[in-house]
Amino acid sequence: MAPMTFTGRLLEKISLSPDTVTLRFSRPPEYKFEAGQFFAITIPSPGEPLKHYFSHCDSPSEGHVELTTRLTGSDFKNALDGLPLGAEAQFEGPMGRFVFRYDAPKIAFLTGGIGITPVRSMLRHLADTGGAGRIEGQELVLFYGCMNEDAIIYKDQLDEFARTIPGLRVVYVITDPTGTWKGHRGFITAEIVRAELDDPGRWTYYIVGPPPMIGAMGKVMEQLGVPESQQVVERFAGYES
Numbered sequence: 183m184a185p186m187t188f189t190g191r192l193l194e195k196i197s198l199s200p201d202t203v204t205l206r207f208s209r210p211p212e213y214k215f216e217a218g219q220f221f222a223i224t225i226p227s228p229g230e231p232l233k234h235y236f237s238h239c240d241s242p243s244e245g246h247v248e249l250t251t252r253l254t255g256s257d258f259k260n261a262l263d264g265l266p267l268g269a270e271a272q273f274e275g276p277m278g279r280f281v282f283r284y285d286a287p288k289i290a291f292l293t294g295g296i297g298i299t300p301v302r303s304m305l306r307h308l309a310d311t312g313g314a315g316r317i318e319g320q321e322l323v324l325f326y327g328c329m330n331e332d333a334i335i336y337k338d339q340l341d342e343f344a345r346t347i348p349g350l351r352v353v354y355v356i357t358d359p360t361g362t363w364k365g366h367r368g369f370i371t372a373e374i375v376r377a378e379l380d381d382p383g384r385w386t387y388y389i390v391g392p393p394p395m396i397g398a399m400g401k402v403m404e405q406l407g408v409p410e411s412q413q414v415v416e417r418f419a420g421y422e423s
C-alpha cells in the first residue's frame with residue numbers, strides 16, 4: 183500500500199513494565215497498511231524534532247496506531263515518554279515487507295523481547311478476521327524468548343491467541359526463569375526448534391528483533407539448513423542489545 187503522511191494525536195499511554203511502554207495514537211480512516219509493516223514517527227523535542235521507526239503493534243482491524251518500545255534514556259525515548267495526552271506526532275507509512283504469508287503451510291515466528299511487536303499485529307489481525315484467507319490446516323508456532331516470566335510482553339493476549347487462532351502454539355523460552363518454570367530455558371536454539379517442530383527445514387520462519395537477535399537466529403537457520411527463501415526478516419536497526 184502506498185505510503186502517506188498524517189498527524190496522529192496521543193490517545194493513551196500504557197506502562198507494560200518498568201521500562202516498556204505502549205503508546206496509542208489516532209490515525210485517519212484512509213491510512214491503510216498490512217499487519218506487520220512499520221512506520222516512521224516524528225515527535226517534538228526540546229531541540230530538533232526527532233524521528234524513529236516502529237513496527238505496527240496494532241492490526242488494521244483496530245482503529246489506532248500502536249507502538250511498544252523500551253525506554254532506553256535516549257533523547258528520543260525521553261521525548262516520547264514525556265508526550266502529554268493529546269500531543270501531535272507526524273507519521274509516515276506504511277513501509278516494509280514483513281507481512282503474513284497466508285499460503286505458507288507451516289510458519290514459525292522466532293522473536294525475543296520487544297521483537298514481538300509486528301507478530302502481535304499479525305496475530306491480532308488473524309484473530310479479528312477469523313483467519314480469512316489462510317491455507318487450510320496452516321500451522322503456526324510462535325517461539326518467544328524473554329529474560330524472565332515478568333518480561334513477557336502481551337502475555338494475556340498471546341495466551342488468548344493460542345486459544346482462539348486455529349493451529350497456533352506459543353512456546354516461551356525464558357533465559358533466567360524462577361524455580362517453578364516448566365518450559366524451555368535459556369535462549370532459542372536449534373535444539374529447541376527441533377524439539378518443537380517436525381521437519382524444521384520445511385517451515386517458513388519470521389525472524390524479528392534487535393540486531394543481536396537477528397544474528398543469533400541466523401546461526402539457528404544455518405544449523406537447521408533453512409534456505410533464505412524461507413526466512414522473512416525484520417531487523418530493529420538502532421538497538422544494540
Ligand SMILES: Cc1cc2nc3c(=O)[nH]c(=O)nc-3n(C[C@H](O)[C@H](O)[C@H](O)COP(=O)(O)OP(=O)(O)OC[C@H]3O[C@@H](n4cnc5c(N)ncnc54)[C@H](O)[C@@H]3O)c2cc1C
Nearest residue numbers: 220234235236237250251252254256258299418419420421
Ligand atoms: C523496521 C524497524 C522496526 C522497529 N520496530 C521497533 C519496535 O516495534 N519497537 C522498538 O522499541 N523499536 C523498534 N525499532 C527500533 C527503533 O527504531 C529504535 O532504533 C530503538 O527503539 C532504539 O532507539 P533509542 O532512541 O533507544 O536509540 P538511539 O539513541 O536512537 O540509537 C542508538 C544507536 O543506534 C543508531 N541508530 C538509530 N536508528 C538507526 C537506524 N534506523 N539504523 C541504523 N542505526 C540506527 C544510532 O545512531 C545510535 O548509535 C525498529 C526499527 C526498525 C528499523
